[in-house]
Amino acid sequence: MRLYFIRHGETDWNQVKRLQGKSDIPLNEFGEHLAIETGEALKDVRFDLVYTSPLKRARKTAELVAGERDIPILDEPRIEEMGFGIYEGLICKEGASEIQDPEFFHFFHAPEKYHPPKGGESFEEVLARTNDFLEEIRNDPAHAEQTILVSTHGAALCALLCNIKGKTVKDFWGTGVHKNCAVTIVDVTPEAYRILEEGKTYYKEEVKPW
Secondary structure: OEEEEEEOOOOHHHHHOEOOOOOOOOOOHHHHHHHHHHHHHOOOOOOOEEEEOOOHHHHHHHHHHHOOOOOOEEEOHHHOOOOEHHHOOOEOOOOOOOOOOHHHHHHHHOHHHOOOOOOEOOHHHHHHHHHHHHHHHHOOHHHOOOEEEEEEOHHHHHHHHHHHHOOOHHHOOOOOOOOOOOEEEEEEOOOOEEEEEEEEOOOOOOOOOO
16 A cells, blocks of 8 residues: 655645644635645556545645546545644744743643643544554555555644654654645555655745644
């Protein structure tokens, strides 16, 4: 099995650093453009199916990258973005944040110390659900020879890669959150994962990582 992981295209909330989480924010025009450009670069990849987070920004990205291919696009809640509860919709950037709780910023710098806000998810919960998804498809013989696109989100993708690499919560962020529409390619067998490419963008426009 070969998996192509992609982070969704840009949204207006990405631009101003609002916490999106499970809020169902659509792609903006530039985000759709990035997905179309990425789809063009991947046009010769023979995807057998697509798994996508049901949130609009990820599903639209999946549809635009899949293009004219006549393949199933399946909603998968386990790869939705990490939930931030009562803090969703707030601007979250150090030096100009609407979140007044200094403990929240362990989220970025010390994930092992992070405690989610009311209604939010812990790193452990996101790691568990994304790993459950990975293990299910990894051990399904029907997927053994397939090439699958997985459209997801910044933190959820870090969780998927954390599981793939066998890392702990302390190393959750790895090399950092990928840019919008960055692609990671992973070969999968029942025994092992092998990362072929990580965080590659197929467009010229500059998009800063979140």
